[in-house]
Amino acid sequence: MIKRFIARNAPGYIFLSPWLLGFFLLALGPILASLYLSFTKYDMVSDPRWVGFANYEYMFTRDRRFWKALEVTFTYVALAVPARLIMALSVAMLLDKGLRTIGLYRAIFYLPSLLGASIAIAILWRQLFEQNGVVNQVLAVFGIEGLAWITNPDTSLYTLVILAMWQFGSPMLIFLAGLRGIPRDLYEAAEIDGTPKWRQFTRITLPLLAPVIFFNLVLQTIESFKTFSSAFIISNGTGAPADSLLFFTVYLFNEAFKFFRMGYASALAWVLLLIIGAFTAIAFLTSKYWVHYENERD
Template sequence: MSALGELRTITHKRGPESAASKRARTKDNKVAAFFLAPWLLGLLGITIGPMLISLYLAFTNYNLLQAPKFTGLANIQRMLGDERLAHSLQATFTYVIVSVPLQLGTALALAVLLDRGLRALPLYRSVFYLPSLLGSSVAVAVLWRLVFGGEGLVNAFLAVFGIEGAAWISSPDTALSTLILLHMWTFGAPMVIFLAGLRQIPREYYEASSTDGATKWRQFRSITLPLLSPIIFFNLVLGLIGSFQTFTQAFIVSNGSGGPADSTLFFSLYLYQEGFSSFRMGYASALAWLLLIIIGIFTSLNFWASKYWVFYDD
């Protein structure tokens, strides 16, 4: 009997749905809609609604004080000749390309170390995770500025050995590096995820490879990395998205200017300056959509490339 015939037979045996069943199903649907209503209202009022308004403002001249005036593609044309936008893109891309691999590499190395069964593992895990809770806060950004200031702790430590320190956050050559180091320091969240993934790899694989004479490095390259590749991909996507939106650290370290010489002018900081310092909200909305497009492109490229290096254990 075909699948369609079986479905007709089952439907015939069940008979028509009773009125009581219909009322019960309707009641369940109403209850489900009631509990979903706050989320739907939030999605429409906090996410989709503002996005649509921002899309409209991207084609207007709006200064927050007067009604927006439609200007067509004027904001897009301005982007093409905006030197500060080019500087912000350069700083942001450098920050993302350098800091994300360093952070994930540090997180993976520590996760492998902790997976070997160290004593007081919960303590180490908590201590290493703590910077991730504080890394994006204003307090840590202020502390980072004090550490790398002209008379900060780093230069005080170097002075003990007779080394004259640099003005780390005041020099265009080193200011961005301090923010990259701060981002690398917040490796706790990906480390915990890596550690959870390592605990899911069967120990039998390592025992069998040891019997065959495989070294620790060969085990890591041939067993750990392939089986952990979905976790690496997950952390990579989240890390890229989060890094493109970095704002607080650059704002605090540079006093909101993105200096020195726009070396820490991240895209999100420039967007903030245009929208809330210069009151060019129309242009800021266009920048926000440009950021969305950039993140979308990088995320899509990651998903496309994942088929070549991400392996799922069926």
């Protein structure tokens, strides 16, 4: 029986092995260590000191910045995920129209996503939305006096939402593949029946794309909860102005590497993990009501 299990599954595990090895040798240890550290006070100089649930207690009862970080992150996720998915789907649908140079466009549109996580783009973004940045110069042409988008706490988060929207490349490619998978003749049949384009979209495209939408939603939600580098660069690593860019990860980073409160930062990390886990679980639990799988067996 064991022999058969090995024979049947060995190729899969062999292909998985780089990740499995990476996980067990490089990730699992630190993960478990961080769980332990989250119950300690640890400043990286002296030994960790066991404090039980004190970190968690402080976090939920007394730490106002923790709640602020949650607020910023949740607002961002709530805006950036739908914005990016809508953008990605819109561009994918345009590309799906069968342009001759589709390969080129796909590459061009994917480019921001490749660059997106990089520091350079975040710096560029900051320059675009500065008081004297390109955005305000363009607005000035139309006689509109722009705000200091990034230094104004009311608008700073939205500049990051726009940056997120612009990095639609990877969900767009997945949507494009999904759209390509919907048989053309379903649309042709709908066309002959006089189905308006909007109804074709809502009654055919969306339901048949649901598994892909679901996949992208889960992936992008996780991604957005973890947003770090753009927020870190644009806020100069502080979450400023007025903590309006205090993303959870920025807060965590500061606690860990600025104030060397490793125990507390580990606790923050575990709370973030639980939040992401909870959202993913909710997505999976609700998926049976809105995701239709072609090969599902009843």
